[in-house]
Amino acid sequence: MTELSKSHFVFKPIVRGMAIEESEELFPVGKVYCVGKNYADHAKEMGGEVDKDQPFFFSKPPQAITQLANIPFPTQTDNLHHEVELVVFLKSECSNISASQASQHIFGYAVGVDLTKRDLQVLAKEAGRPWDLSKGFDNSAPISKIQKKEGLLFDQGKILLKVNGQIKQSSNLLNMAWRVDELISWLSKFITLKPGDIIFTGTPAGVSKLNPDDKIEAEIENIGSLSFKLVR
Numbered sequence: 001m002t003e004l005s006k007s008h009f010v011f012k013p014i015v016r017g018m019a020i021e022e023s024e025e026l027f028p029v030g031k032v033y034c035v036g037k038n039y040a041d042h043a044k045e046m047g048g049e050v051d052k053d054q055p056f057f058f059s060k061p062p063q064a065i066t067q068l069a070n071i072p073f074p075t076q077t078d079n080l081h082h083e084v085e086l087v088v089f090l091k092s093e094c095s096n097i098s099a100s101q102a103s104q105h106i107f108g109y110a111v112g113v114d115l116t117k118r119d120l121q122v123l124a125k126e127a128g129r130p131w132d133l134s135k136g137f138d139n140s141a142p143i144s145k146i147q148k149k150e151g152l153l154f155d156q157g158k159i160l161l162k163v164n165g166q167i168k169q170s171s172n173l174l175n176m177a178w179r180v181d182e183l184i185s186w187l188s189k190f191i192t193l194k195p196g197d198i199i200f201t202g203t204p205a206g207v208s209k210l211n212p213d214d215k216i217e218a219e220i221e222n223i224g225s226l227s228f229k230l231v232r
């Protein structure tokens with residue numbers, strides 16, 4: 001189906017734009033994918049292991065992405081967890097590409113946190129149900145400003161997250177089981193990736209419970225830093 005002119009929409013389409021470092025332009029948010037269990041130490045703390053044969057993905061709605069400095073503490077959870085992750089932003093369409101073709105589609109990167117209602121996720125896992133309500137709620141994917149790094153592959157660099165000044169997660173992108181180019185290639189075999197699409201690349205060990213008023217600071221070497229507060 002072709003897209004009709006704007007005047008034909010029953011209400012204004014919502015396209016969300018994210019800030020890019022040293023730019024006045026905004027990155028239009030498309031589909032958001034997240035890989036699970038991409039660091040062996042985190043897979044282990046979750047009671048599983050990295051699947052060496054295939055990565056697995058879930059998605060968050062575009063509305064989950066936020067650059068708010070003050071994020072309202074989410075409802076319906078008694079066990080909200082942080083997961084610091086390298087986030088990749090795509091600038092062009094690709095389908096069924098090899099890993100060696102992946103980097104040309106990269107627009108840039110950011111530091112992100114995959115906020116997770118761990119209590120709801122555990123219940124969903126036990127019941128064999130989808131993770132959407134535990135992973136895809138409002139503001140569940142805070143990101144830093146996007147660093148434009150077109151065509152560049154990042155597969156090493158320190159990654160860490162602090163809560164109220166205390167280090168909770170500390171690792172290196174080298175420890176990812178599936179590299180960025182491999183993740184893009186894998187996804188592209190199932191889904192046509194488009195400009196605006198975003199991939200969260202998994203978290204290392206050290207996830208822990210967050211509380212209202214907590215201050216979260218995260219950084220990735222050569223990519224940038226992210227800081228936000230959970231407010232009541």
Ligand code: MN
Binds near residue numbers: 035083202203
């Ligand atoms: Mn995650």
